[in-house]
Structure formats: C-alpha cells, structure tokens
Amino acid sequence: MAERVRIATFLVALGVVGGGLGWAMLDLPPVDATAADYGLRMIDIAVEQRQTANAVAAVLFDLRLMDTLGEVFALFAGAVSVQMLLREMEQEHTTTPDDRVGDRPVAATSDAMRIAAARLVAPAALIGIAIIVRGHLSVGGGFQGGVLVAAAAVLVYVAGRYRQMTRLLPHQVLDAGETVGAAGFAGVALVGVVVTGALGANYLPTGALGSLLSAGTIPVLSVLVGLEATAAVALIVAEYARQALQVEGDVE
Amino acid sequence: MVGDGVTLLQSLILILVAAAGWAVVTTRNPARQAMTYGFYGLTLAVLFLTFHAPGVALSQALVSGVAVPLLLLFAIGRVRKDDHG
C-alpha cells in the first residue's frame, strides 16, 4: 500500500470511528447525571452488609470478586510471560549482570541520589504495607500497596545495585510469592464454594465498621493481592533490569 | 462553573490531559516519549483525584507515572545496547 494512500484511508476511517463515538457520546447522560443505580446500590451494600468503609475495596474483594480474580491472574500471567519471554537463550552466555556495560560501569547513580533512595526504601515499603492491610478501611488496597512495596525494591536498586536487589528478593522468593498470592486468592475464593456453595463468598465474620479486623475475607484477599502485586511487579522490573544491564555475550 | 457537573478545574485538567496525550503520540523519540508518558500518566492521576477516585489515582500514578516509564527506559536501554554493542 502506498504510504500516502494508506494514511489517507486510515484518517477517513478514523474520522468515521471518532465521529461515531462522539455522536454516541453526546447521547450519554452528561457527567453528573449518570443512571448507574447499580454502582450506587453497591455503596449501601458495602457499608451495611459488609462493614466495609472503602466501597471500592468491597466491590473489588467481595461484591465483584470475580473481576479481581481475573485481574490477579492477569498480573500473574503477565509476570510469568515476561519471565518466559526474557529467559536466557542458549546462545547467550549466562553472565550475571554486574552493573557494568563492557568495561565501564553503568552510569553511576550520584551519591546524593543513592542516599536519598536508601532513606526512602523503608518508608515506601511501610506505607505500601499499611495501604495493603488497611485496604478495607481507607484509600487503596492490595494492588496499590503492592506496587509501592515493589517500588521500594526498585529503590534498593537505585540505592545499591542489581545484585543487592536480587539478594534481597531472589527469584525463588518472588516466584513463591506469586504462587502464594495467586493460588491463595483463588483458594480463599474456593473455600467459599465448600462453606456456602458460592465462589468467593465472604464467610468470615464482618465485625464492626472501621476496625482493622472487620469486613470478613476482604482484608485477607487484599493482603494476598498485595503479595501477588509485589512479587509480580518486582519480578517484571528485575527481568527488565537484567535485560538492560546484561553483559553482551551473544555468540554470533 | 462551566456547566453542570464538570468544574472549571476539571475542564482545565481535561484539556491538559488531552494535550499531554497528544504530546505522547507525537513524540517520536522513545526516551523522550517515556518521560512524556510519565507526565501524561500523572495528569490523568490528578484528574482522577478530582473525580473523587483516590484509589484509581494512586494506581494510575504508580503505574503510569513510575512503573511504565521505568520499563520503557529499560527496554530502550536494551535495544540501544544491541544496536551499538
């Protein structure tokens, strides 16, 4: 296809799609006047029937747990995929990245930045854990907290080196974390089938609104998602870092 | 107030989001694009805050503002190294 013809055809088609979208969206109820009574009903159910202050967490880990099951396994599969696609090929020497490219070290992080990063590791990890554990009470939940904890691991990388990061969180630990997170989530949901006959039923006592041990299985699932997210994100970042830092040893 | 529902602040951020999105698309240099993308992700996160969605904003900030640019930079590094290695 000649390039000009291709682009011109595309722009016409995109105009039709965009125009159709725009036309249709003018028919949407204007922002602020939505008709989604479904979502609004969820708030009442979350607070009244589940003692969960964070309605989003109640939706994620109870009312629409099935979506989150899919999400957890999507993240799980994403990390597995990256690990598989970036596995060491037979032609490549298996050199451990040592933060050097050829003879020269990778642009060294400045000392100030390293110190700053080192100071940030612990707070980032702690805040992350707090977000995971308090997911049913306030903003956030397993996923956001998990990414933050993984970010702490990345800070270790900025502060130190690749090796410190992998020493702190070796692959086997991350692999196991992924398995425990994903299998644990599915397992807790499956116990619901045994206990009440419904997948993901909330079979633990829901306690009182606002207390740490409330909302039944919701905080448990949040913690498992946190574990899964931490492990998956850290794994993905570690694999990418290895790609970027790997000493060239390809046999032509 | 511009109209019912969307406040002036939200309208301004929306326009900023659209502009940042366009900038990401038209930045053809991948390393620069990674930075632009990070900025775009953060504008979206701010917008979500004004939409009363703090949880989504937090996810968006962490993912689009931090994680994705990081992955992009690693990938760019790998590709460059193969080219010059």
Added chain:
Amino acid sequence: MTTHAFAPLTFAVPLIVAALLRAAPTAIPRRVADVAAVVAAAVSALLATALAWASTEAPIVHWVGGWRPQGGSVVGIPLVADPLASGLIALAGVLTAAVLIFSWRYYRTVGTLYHTLTLVFLGGFAGFVMAADLFTMFVFLELMSIAAYALTGFKIEADVPLTGALNFAVTNTIGAVLFLVGGTMIYARAGTPNIAEAGQRLAGAGTDELVVVAFALIMTGLFVKAALLPFHFWHADSHAVAPTPICVLFGCVLIEVGIFAAARVHVGVFAEVLGADTGALQAVLLTVGLVTGAVTAVMCVLQSHLKRLLAFSSIAHVGIVTAGWGLLTSAGLAGAAVYVAGHGFVKAALFLLVGILLHHLDSVDEAQLHGRARGSPAAGGLFVAGGLALAGMPPFGMFTGKALIDSAGKDAGVAWLGTAVLAIAAVTGAAVVRAGLRIYAGVGAPAPRDPDRPDESEDYVDHAPARTPRTMIVTAAVLMIAGAATGAPQLVTAAEHAAGLFVDADVQAAAVLGGDQAGTPSVDRTSAWSADSVIEGMLAAAVALGLGIVTARRAGAPGAWGTESASPYSPVRWLRLMHSGRITDYVVWLCIGCAVLVSTSLLALR
C-alpha cells in the same frame, strides 16, 4: 454441593493448578507436573460436561460470592451455564488436555511455565464463556489473551517471525479496548453491566446512536477475537510463530469463542432493542461471514506453510459459523454449534499431525516436505481424511452442522446459503487434501526450494526419537474419531434444543433475574441425516478430493495455483499484498473494519 457450584470450578481449578505449578519446577518431579496439568484440564472438561448435561431444561446460574439479586436488581456477577456454553468449555478442556499430553516430550527447558500459561488460558476461556456480565467478560477476555500472546511468542530461540506474536497482541488489545468502550457505554445507559438486566432496560428505553455505536464497538472487539475479515490478519501470523500444539487452541476454540460471545451479547443485550429489523443485521452478518470464508479459503489454497494453511482454513470455517449464527435463528445457531464441535476435533487432529511432521522432518513447508513422509501411511490417511472432513463429508460434525445451516438458511429465505457454505468448505478441504497427497504420497512434481523461506524447527523437542512417540499419533487418531462422533444424530438433537434455550432472551433473563419462564422455547427439528444431505456431503468431499488431486499434480509446475503471478493486476497478488505482516497496516485495517461496522450499524440499525 449442587451442580451450580460446578460452574466456578471450571475455571477455578485450572487457575489454581496453574498457580501451584508455577513455583513447582524444583520442588516436584517433572512428570508429576505433566500429569497434574492434564488432570486439571480434564477435570474442567468433566465439570463442564456435567453442567451441559444438567442444564438442558434451563440454564444453571451460579452467583459469585452468593450475591443474589436484592430487591429485584442484580448485585453480583452471574455465571450462566447452558448446554452451549458448557459444551464449548468442555471442548476447550478436552483439547487442552490433548495438547498437554501431546506436549509431554516437548519443551523441557523452561520448567513448568508452559503448563502454567496453558492452564491460565483455559481458566480465562472458561470464565469468559460463563460470565454473563460485560465487565467480567472484558477482564477474562484479557486474561485469556495474555496467556495466548505469551504462548505465541514461546519459541524465542527458533527462527520464526516473532512479529506474529506482536501483531496478535497489539490487534487483540485494541479489540478488547473497543469491547470495553462499548460495554461502558451500555453501562452508562442501562445502569447495569449485567447482560440480561441491561437487555431488559434497553428494550424499555428504546434505541438511539449510543446503543447502535456501542453494539458496533462490542462486535468489532469480538470479531477481532473471531478473526473475521478484515480483522483476521493476526491469526495466520500467530500460527507462523506459535508452537504447533498451541495452534490447536487458537484454531479450534479461541476464534470460535468470539462468535459465541457475540451471540450471547446479542441475544442478551441487543436482540430486543435492535429487534425491529433483523433483516438488516442478518444481511450484515451473512456478508461478513461469507466474505471472510471466501477470501480466506482462497488464501488457504495459496499457502505452502502448513500451519498457515490450516490457520486460513480455520478462519474460513469461522466465517461459515458466523453465517450460521448470522441467520439469527435457533436453527442456524444449532448448526453453528455442531459445526464448531466437529471442526474443533478434526482441526486439532490435523495440527497434531503437522506437529509430528515437524518433529521428524524439521519443516512445515509443503514444498520441502514433498514425498518425505511416505513412510507414515497411517498419518497420511488421517491427514487426507481430515481434509475431506473439513469439506463436509459424513459422518463428521461439519457435515451435520452444514446440513443444519443449509436448512436453516432455506427457512430464513436464504436458499443459496448452503451452496455458498459447501463451496467454501470444499475449497479449504481441497487445500488440505492437496498438501496431504504431496507430503505423504509424493504426488506431483517436487517444488524448487524457496530460499526466502527459512526452515522452522521446534527447538525444544527432546532429540529425537526415531519413531513417532505413540502419545502423539494416538492423540491425533482419537481426536479424529471424536470428530466423526460429533456427527451423531443425538448431538444434533441436543444442539437444536440447546440453541432454542440460548436464543430465547426470556429464558435467559428468567434464569438470571428470576421470574417465570414464558413456556418452553420452541425448537425446530431438522433431520440433518437425510438422503439429500448425505449425497450433498459426499459430493462436497468428492469435489475436495478431485480439486485436491488436480492441484497436487499441478503444484510445483510453473504457473500453478499458489505460485507468484507475474501480472501486477492479478487479484491473487493483491491478496498477498494485503497480508503484509506489518502491524501498522493491520492497525489501519482494524480501523477500516471498525468504521464500516459503525457506519453500517448507524445506517441500518438505528
């Protein structure tokens, strides 16, 4: 525990086993992991079969989390198991088990990641089929797809065009996004993501641009998955990269599930609100299906790369399935369902036979393989039989399915549909027959090697048993026999009954939302096995055989079908140019297809 609890287990079991196997490679012996994966897939298939059995009178509904409707409105996410949905999961489960058994000798080097991703695919598939909720469908569509993308790019060490995996991932992600945009628009209008509830509320509110555009976007998203023209490019490209066993899952269930989901969403959400004029929609769907079938049947004949040949054949058959569904009658859908079952088993057997060729001869190129498999008459016989089955020879499921579609077409006033389907099927069958005759019997002249075409080898094969491992050929033979069994009259009756349930929106809504089922749905009964239909089926097989023999003899000679034509105006050349393998072109085609669907829908359905 009652039967409804089987519904979540169909996906929860494979998913949890996938997660456990992921950390297992060092902890347990390899063979244990192999067996565990096969068992998980088989359990999923068994549960789905039990559900199909138990849901013949009314769909079985499982509310995730036990959240039944409160005060007449939906709260939770329903899993709806009816015989068609359960049957499709059972088919996927059986094929996954077969794929895992076939792969026993493959892929040692990467631990259990291969098993894990295959099971995640099955879990995502089952969840996608069961969930009657637009948002949940999106999530599981993505879950299934992620596993599929990764499995496509699995052979990073082999000399294959890895862009195929990328093309697959990019186009399908756009499709999923369009599905979600359409679904969100429906949510905004109807105030619920539940399919049955949304359908009822939309029917009350009437149609406008929003509903029509949302319909077009959702259909675009699902048609990308179903690989209909012009969204089909990724499918053949992915086959040039993916490990052969994985091609089974792509060709036999992955693209078919796109049509299943389209049918479910259409019946549940759109049938009533767009119902005033089914003629227009019928025309659109028939056109999409038959054009897809015709174009890809030609592409199929042009291939000499066996996996791509089979890939184009799969697309052509999905085109036929689309046409059957596109009649928008229960009889047409019944035909489509039987057709999918028959095609699934036969195509799976063909892929495994190709896998055996690759295993022994390190090639999947028809020209290179010419006459080199003379020593395997059994495999050759199976291969040619598979070709004839694709053409619609009795007693395979594609024969009965085609007969049902034929008679449904006549009832719906589209008398020529049967002939069109027959022609498409015969051509794709002929291509397989030709390849079989050339490879296993050495018919025709050997073709000169095309230097541009690299050899392909399955790098992960344990090198290299001299004889075909028995698991491989036995699996293929069993699948072929299963394909023949899908032609049984009992299955035809069951499918007609199941389709009657499926297309009756009232029955579906009653199952999900409660309330009375308005009588039993009317079921059209056709006898797929009549003297006429058998004669037609034999005729199609004869045409495929004849065409196959003729093309096999001529192949390799200059000017034969499939060789590059010199004329710049040759339509064949244009077709080849269209399949450029470039992702930027495919993105444009996707946009064109979406624009056509949006504008036709706005013109015809509003």
Added chain:
Amino acid sequence: MTAVAGALPYVVAAFLLCAGWYGMATSRNLLHLVTCLSVLHSSTYLLLLGVGYRAEGTAPIYDDVPVGTPGVDPVVQALAVTDIVVGAAVLALLLALVMQVHKRHGTIDPQALRGMDG
C-alpha cells in the same frame, strides 16, 4: 453548552482513543507504537470514571465522612483499577516481545519488519 461541557470527559476519552490509534498507524518504532497503544488503552479509564462521576458525591470511602453521604460509583472505580493493572501487564508483555523482536530481527521499525508474506 451545558450538554457539551457535561460531555467533555467523554470527548477527551474519544480523542485519546483516536490519538493513540493514529500514533500506532503512523509509528516507525515498535516502542513508540506500544506506548501509543497504552494511550489508547488509557481512554477507557477516563471513560469509566466519567460515567460514574457525580458532582455532589464524595469518594466512596467512609473513613472520615459520615455513612450516608452520597458517593460516586465505586464499581467503575474498581473496574478502572483492574483495567490499569491489566493494561500494565499487557504492556510489560508487549515490551518484552519488542526486545525479543529486536534481538531476532535486528530492527524495531514496523515498516522494515515483514512477517511471512501471503
């Protein structure tokens, strides 16, 4: 005017979708193309939140607002979080594929990359 202003989030969402698509079709670098796909994907986050927004609502989190205060739709927020996660997983996978494509084929210019023709 009010209708148009109320539709601004949707219009921006539609714009982002088209912009991402445009970037992909004109891309000369797979890393760029994948990033544009991510922009296209992010239009759904905005659409979802726009659909669930109510000006008089608060965030649907009752830790320091009294129970009973009207909130915005938590379902679209939960789905947006899920959508962001899924989008990130897909992006990580795609970038890994791009790195492998570069290793195998030596280029990531989509115009220069050809699969198997026909």
